[in-house]
Amino acid sequence: MDILLQAIRPTLIFPILLLAALFLLFGSYWRWILSPHNLHDRIRRQSGEVLPSPAKPRFSFAGRCHPLERRDGLLILLLTLVYAATAFFQLGSFTNPQSFHNFTETQTVEVEFSQPFQLTRLMYYPGLGTGDYNVEISADGSHWSTLWARENEEGTVTGYYWADAEGYEPSYAMPQHYADLFKWLEITPENTLEVRFLRITAKSTKSPIELGELALYDTSGNLVCPDQPGEASALFDEGDTVPESPSWYNSTYFDEIYHARTAYEHIRGIYPYEISHPPLGKLILGIGIRLFGMTPFGWRFMGTLFGVLMLPLLYAFLKNLFGKTPVAFCGTALFAFDFMHLTQTRIATIDTYGVFFILAMYYFMYRYLTIPAGTPFRKGAPWLFLSGLFWGIGAASKWTVIYGGVGLALLYFLGLWFKLRDWPKVEAGETPPVFRNLWLIQTLAFSVLCFVVIPACIYTLSYWPYAAAKGDTSLGNLIHEMWKNQEYMLTYHQGVHDTHPYSSRWYQWIVDGRPILYYLDYTSVPGSKSAFASFSNPVVCWDGLLAVVSLIVHCIRRRCGKALFIVVAYFSQLAPWFFIGRTTFEYHYFPSILFLCFALAYVYNDLFEMGLPWMRKSVYALTGTAVALYAAFYPVLIGLMVPRWYTSNLLQWLPSWPI
Template sequence: MTDILRAAFDSLRAAVIEYRWAGFAGVTALISILLFAKAHKAASLNARRLTVPEYKGSAFHIPHGLDRWDALAAFVITAAYAVVAFLGLGQTHGPESFTVFENTGDSAVIELEDRQNITRMWYFCGVRSGSYNLEVSSDGIVWTDSGEIKQEYADVLKWKEAELEILSDVKYVRLTALSTKMYLGEVALFGADGALVMISGRGPGAFLTDEQSEVPESFTFKNSAYFDEIYHVRTAYEHMENLWPYEITHPPLGKIIIALGIAIFGLNPFGWRFMGVFFGVLMLPIMYVFIKRLFGRRSIACCGTIIFAFDFMHFVQTRLATIDTYAVFFILLMFYFMYIYFTQPLDTPAGKTTLPLFLSGLFFGLGAASKWTVIYGGAGLALIWLIRQIMRALWYRKTGERGFAAYLIKTVFLSLVFFIALPAAIYVSAYIPYALAKEAGIYSKEFFRIVLDNQIYMYDYHSDLVSAHPYSSVWWQWILDARPILYYLENFDDGTKSAFGAFGNPLFWWTGILAIIACVWSAVKRKNAIALFILIGFLSQLLPWVFVTRLTFAYHYFPSTVFLALAVSLMFYEIEKAWGRAGRLAAIGFTAAALVMFALFYPVLTGLRASTAYTNGWLRWFNGSYPF
């Protein structure tokens, strides 16, 4: 049975690679169908109130409809953002073949075209940490020890320069592994004139010299991994190679998604970052539909989506090959479909509530299998679900209808299946790469032991994480946008720098504070269910961090920005309702200002080389805490 499952898994992976573009088209089409289904029918319900009895102050409504102009608007925003997001993402090529040193003492030999002095040596680090012994020879018989070359955990999938003295009269270079299971990519040697030396490899060394065209002019984030990519991309590649993963402090699904990008585009920066940008792009039509169904105004949907799209956090974080993007994507979808469930007429039979509940639970499961922080949002879903049942019970009491007990039993059963059984199945199945690496039977006793042991390890790790970091921050600093996390920084002798990090558009985040306060007031004083829904989502993702004492960073606020965008959109709606055309122009003006802010901060969002005088003088809004 294990061999059959393993063969099926390998066949599935091969099929995914072969039909990758069809897969992307299918995913996009599926989401479009789910979001835009029955648009014209829904449009006829635009702005209608529920036909069932309501309570004073209730803001329950039938979601506003969508039409072809909405589809066009969402497409234009999404396409425009995609162009900006993919621009300068990283090289679409790089070293992909590796010499594998299985055992300590394994060696590989490189031969130079001519004898000469070597002044520099560059090498591309593969997965696994350790070191190599470097030896040189002029005849291939007598070897001279020339030191040790290190490949540390922070060097994975990066170009690195060896620390060595000038090597004289070199014809052969030999590298001997001092650790087991070492992966080493391309090696580049430079002569006395600084030019790249022509080299070739013998035996195992062939893979060290077969991609000399991939040797870069310099080391940058465009040809190497940076920040937590050294963990997540490494683990994605390890999953592809059936190796035991290095990064086991988060569930596997996010890294499996990264691996899909690598399988399609290769082991290069564009390949390992592609899926993050792709998911970031897919968030936009979802956000557009969400806002339009909430407020029924195309202008507000456009403004809210654009502000979210070009928020600094969304832009930077989705261009980084880590797992946070996938968590936020699934959070957005699970709350969207819970909203669809939440706003169904109170007399809807339990059977007809199945689809939105199923989809909400499905995306909750996918999110939880990507990162545990999605479970925080699960608490928000549970609260919204409970409010819905209370409203249903009150409706039964007010109308005198019978059958609430039967309805509730069926709903509870479906919810247990969709929000516990289904997510559990998805979560456990995400560990199949672990089983393959251990050669354990899939869904065997050993497999479940692997899953359980990892849960214990993750809990202990996150509970006890007390290490220091120069760019860590706490929850209240996120709200104020006061402490970005620096991802990359390189200073140049001409007074310029290349830098970027994760933080928010101050105009959006600071206005978002007021919008959340307005949601509190509207939910309490006006009993506005939309405001309550947004508030529950926002607090479910933020409040847990208030009580967390471990090391935290600005990107932990990323999920909350989904609801920040909805809150600002609600503010636009109320302003337009009060001021009419002037309110609409105010929302458009605010959106334009947010885009101007994006343009001003663009260098420190993309690593575009800019003068230090500009970044320090114009972009350092919190002196001492903005690291640009």
């Protein structure tokens, strides 16, 4: 009984209330929207009159793209500015070390301090390269002590200490491994010794091995620097960048250790360490590094900017689809204030670029599909070109865009079929319409250019940094590097089966069942914690899933082209994960969450068309609830330090949520 009571968390009341409200709303929606197909039969039975059955509608994407109005521009600006303020707030440090000392193999650097001091703690900031350092200190320059690592039976380092170096091989106890790069690391030895001289020797496993800054602290907590560092000047020249303690704000975390590093390697012309994804996403990420330096703000800037830019495009898309300003506003607000949208765009990985280009390629495809049958080829060509262009750019950024490309192709061929089916017939005495066969040949030929040739060129050219790093940018080597990497990526992703405490499967994503924890610190401030995880706003996730189910029904009963468009787009991003056996995480659901917001906008449009005041109010209430939850969960989406009672008593709705 006690175990059962402990399992029943007080915070369960929040998801129960939200789910009750959602099912109440959708119960009413399904009653009033899905049931009216029986209205014709009811009228016929009541009147006794035999009425002809209504004609069964045909699928079609053709229709009006509703334009933006002045008030739409104001609402777009409002949403974008509010979200941008929350997204860029404390994004990352501007002042990490920019100069690095490049150690050669077994090179020893020695420095002398003007006054001896007791060394109690040291921090260091690794740059490129991996290996280890042997750190030695001395009070007189004759007798040296070496930093040693204390390990448990499993080989895990549990602490550090100074010990006599005489008669021992170098310990190389200070690590610089692949997961340590561009993050502040801290070592606090168990014993304290007097220091007048310090020397450090590197042992490299992957050159170059660079160290950005070395910070030494005395018993008073003061930073101590040598007066004349000599050849080691790069290790002590940016003391103003040393933080009080390492954190996500001043260091890489999660997959930033791969993608931020790779972007920097591209800038420096070094063959990249991370080659498990196409290069273009890292090249875009590198623009922020070029603008703001190799700093956390620099490597996170472009992803956050693309997250902001998604909102105007999404708003225009929803307004084109439904023509209602409240629907476009609420649908965009749901995505703007979705938890995963914030968390994933603030981390320096490539998922953001994939989602942006998925949104863009579907937008331009929709603009093409809505053009009426019989429209001259030249009027649809720009939309096809733009859709293919963004498909190519996206595919060169991350393979998840290729999944979306399958849905895009399905919609494209369905659209062609609908246009040929609905092609205007020539009446006697009328001017013939555009010649259908010529139009079809032009369209297919142009589509091959837009969706095959141009994307293939973009994809291949994105490997220019690989070829340049090898010193051969010829077309043959460029194609060779590209093809070699495709083989590696396919093999790599098939082999990712390592267990992970926060891994999850697609059926957990769709119900927010297992978020992935990116960062956790509960020791810096007693009674408080800093943490953030990647998961979706419950309103978007749970409400959106009910909306997708509704749209599937609409596809069958209404034969609605808009519903079909959204359902195909949603499942093109989710369905491939049904069959992928590699280790997966909830952030893989990010592209699908975009289309949950489309599905919700569809339902909201229906609720507005029902004309019932309480239905309209429910749309605003749900949107407001999503915004309120965004504000409540905001600290655990960006890593603010908050009291532990706040997260445990208010935010941990489900036991599987690691917040």
